[in-house]
Amino acid sequence: MRSKGIFLLMMILLFVACFSVCESVFAGEIVAWGDNIIGQCDVPDGDDFIAIAGGGYHNLALKSDGSLVAWGFNGFGQCEAPVGNDFVAVATGFYHSLALRSDGSLVAWGYNTYGQCNVPAGKDFVAIAGGGYHSLALRLDGSLTAWGYNSVGECDVPSGNDFVAVATGFYHSLALRSDGSLVAWGYNNYGQCDVPAGNDFVKIAAGESHGLALKWDGSLVGWGRNSKGQCNVRAGNDFVDIAAGGAHSLALKVDSTVVAWGDNEYGQCDVPVSNEYVAVAAGSWHSLALIEPGGLPNDPPIADAGDDLVADCNEVVTLDASASYDPDGWLIQYTWKRLPDEVVIYSGVEPTCQTRVLVGRAEEVIELTVKDNYWATATDTVRIVCQATPPIADAGDDLVADANEVVTLDASASYDTDGEIILYTWKRLPDEVVIYSGKESNCPTRALGRVEEVIELTVTDNCWVTATDTVRISCRTIQDLKDQVAAMQSQIKQLQQQNQELQDLVEKIASLPPIRRWLSGDKDGKPEYFNNNF
Missing domain, CATH: 2.130.10.30 (Regulator of chromosome condensation 1/beta-lactamase-inhibitor protein II)
Structure with missing residues (x-):
């Protein structure tokens, strides 16, 4: 008792x-x-x-x-x-x-x-x-x-x-x-x-x-x-x-x-x-x-939040708990909450209610709680998947700049086919330092003077779907040095080629048979000659 x-x-x-x-x-x-x-x-x-x-x-x-x-x-x-x-x-x-x-x-x-x-x-x-x-x-x-x-x-x-x-x-x-x-x-x-x-x-x-x-x-x-x-x-x-x-x-x-x-x-x-x-x-x-006549037990209710839903961003959908039931009584209350923040969408005696798919969530989880006439409860969940086409990210053309020069990163060519872009985020890679995150498509940044730096753009649409692209910034001073080194390397290559050609010629001459040539005089009454052997 x-x-x-x-x-x-x-x-x-x-x-x-x-x-x-x-x-x-x-x-x-x-x-x-x-x-x-x-x-x-x-x-x-x-x-x-x-x-x-x-x-x-x-x-x-x-x-x-x-x-x-x-x-x-x-x-x-x-x-x-x-x-x-x-x-x-x-x-x-x-x-x-x-x-x-x-x-x-x-x-x-x-x-x-x-x-x-x-x-x-x-x-x-x-x-x-x-x-x-x-x-x-x-x-x-x-x-x-x-x-x-x-x-x-x-x-x-x-x-x-x-x-x-x-x-x-x-x-x-x-x-x-x-x-x-x-x-x-x-x-x-x-x-x-x-x-x-x-x-x-x-x-x-x-x-x-x-x-x-x-x-x-x-x-x-x-x-x-x-x-x-x-x-x-x-x-x-x-x-x-x-x-x-x-x-x-x-x-x-x-x-x-x-x-x-x-x-x-x-x-x-x-x-x-x-x-x-x-x-x-x-x-x-x-x-x-x-x-109590022997303590009649109460069977808990059965909660059924319905099938998962696929909807457009900001679309109004109907949450349906009509398949819920109580095996030994009746249901007196239906309560729908968004998880994980547990915001109540509806609480009352109707099994269905309407809600709008939240902007900024790719997926929502809605919890249903049903209460029977004995105040026993049961829960179930339904998922709403936001049906959205990903946006197109365009970080613009690669850039060349002097060390410490301010350049403009331009994402204005980015777009979203079924909504709008609400957030532009620029990060330096690979350390992922955020340069800018906000509603403006363009932002200034200073070239660090690296041989090459990679900047990543992430665009987010109104259904919180994202896309990325990258742009490269090459340092102009270092690029000039790179060009000079490349020219010198080209000259060295040419000299090496000429030297090889000369060596080939010497070897060719050395391989020819001896050529005798009479001299204009003699010492012993006999003609003299020499060969081409060096």
């Missing part, structure tokens, strides 16, 4: 607290005790109830199939619940009833002398509460709306978009802010609007003229009228749920037992012994609870 209670404590943070209404993460049977003068404790059969609310002399319950059941006093039609299977939350006033549909709209019926059943239009409501003769609702944007009897300001809701839970007394209203603080307004003759200070509250309840709150540490606090001891809360840090009736209070403990205190004239504080309770609620002089 303790583990189940801890689970309940965590879930309380997700559920909306309102006057005489409880919602459970389990389907169960209803138990009622106290005043039964008109059948308000004659609970309907079944073990598939997931939410209950207690009014003046009547009750309203929500079944796991999304339908409603009401019983008790019906003098004003407050028990004539509308037909349908799309309800997700219930609340009751003294003689009227309210329900929240899965599409975020409201419906109310019963006593309507003060317009307490004239619900506001819209499909952005997430929580409801019913007071004596007025009603209160919380919108998806965190703001409040109230209607009905307002003679003492019970419908003069505070401004703001930071509310997360609501509750109503007979002539006063109560709300919990996202920072854990409380605010109350309306009739305050018993101090019921003098809320305790602090930022550690997680759940609220309002009785006829008193308030009750559950703190983060599992302790309780009560204030307002205490004529029957209804504000004398039980000690301890093991509470997970609360409810407030006419002049009595109830609390669910972590061990799944229930305690009650305050007015007990009709036995409304005589809690039936059990350690299988999962939620509590209270009417004016009677009490209710959901009891």
Whole structure:
């Protein structure tokens, strides 16, 4: 039982607290005790109830199939619940009833002398509460709306978009802010609007003229009228749920037992012994609870974000979660977020929504989270690939410059066939030092005096697709030296060729036969001659 209670404590943070209404993460049977003068404790059969609310002399319950059941006093039609299977939350006033549909709209019926059943239009409501003769609702944007009897300001809701839970007394209203603080307004003759200070509250309840709150540490606090001891809360840090009736209070403990205190004239504080309770609620002089019939589990929903999409940059696409489902209930919320920044695109009751493909992303990942009627969740993702033609990068013609000369890098010939270039980036290679990055296609730079430097251009289009090109800058002074060296090398080559030709000639002459030539005189009476051998 303790583990189940801890689970309940965590879930309380997700559920909306309102006057005489409880919602459970389990389907169960209803138990009622106290005043039964008109059948308000004659609970309907079944073990598939997931939410209950207690009014003046009547009750309203929500079944796991999304339908409603009401019983008790019906003098004003407050028990004539509308037909349908799309309800997700219930609340009751003294003689009227309210329900929240899965599409975020409201419906109310019963006593309507003060317009307490004239619900506001819209499909952005997430929580409801019913007071004596007025009603209160919380919108998806965190703001409040109230209607009905307002003679003492019970419908003069505070401004703001930071509310997360609501509750109503007979002539006063109560709300919990996202920072854990409380605010109350309306009739305050018993101090019921003098809320305790602090930022550690997680759940609220309002009785006829008193308030009750559950703190983060599992302790309780009560204030307002205490004529029957209804504000004398039980000690301890093991509470997970609360409810407030006419002049009595109830609390669910972590061990799944229930305690009650305050007015007990009709036995409304005589809690039936059990350690299988999962939620509590209270009417004016009677009490209710959901009891677990063996712990019926909830199968989590199945999230299906649809097939991956291919779209043009800035195109509007439809995200479709219609294939998502819940095997043992129904889905009450669809939330789409962009990853990784988790920006919410849409959160509501519709399975589809439209979004525009972001400029500057080649691919987006969108996360879908679905929530079922037990508030269990599941997630899935869909990818949107930006279908874009890469741009054409043109870094211009190669350049020749003197060392330290300022030259202009020109990318004006670059273009994008299906969009526009939004960024030009020039880098020196190979160290990749950025020379310029911005919207201008041209930029000046100073030649470093290297024999040759390579500058890389990267252009980025409006779909964040890139292309690159390079341009070379040769140093003119060094180029002249290179030209001189090349000329000298050419001359050396010519001399080497001439020397080779001379050597070839000498070798050719040396290979000729001797040539004798008579001399003009002799010494010994014989003619002399010489040869051509050297």
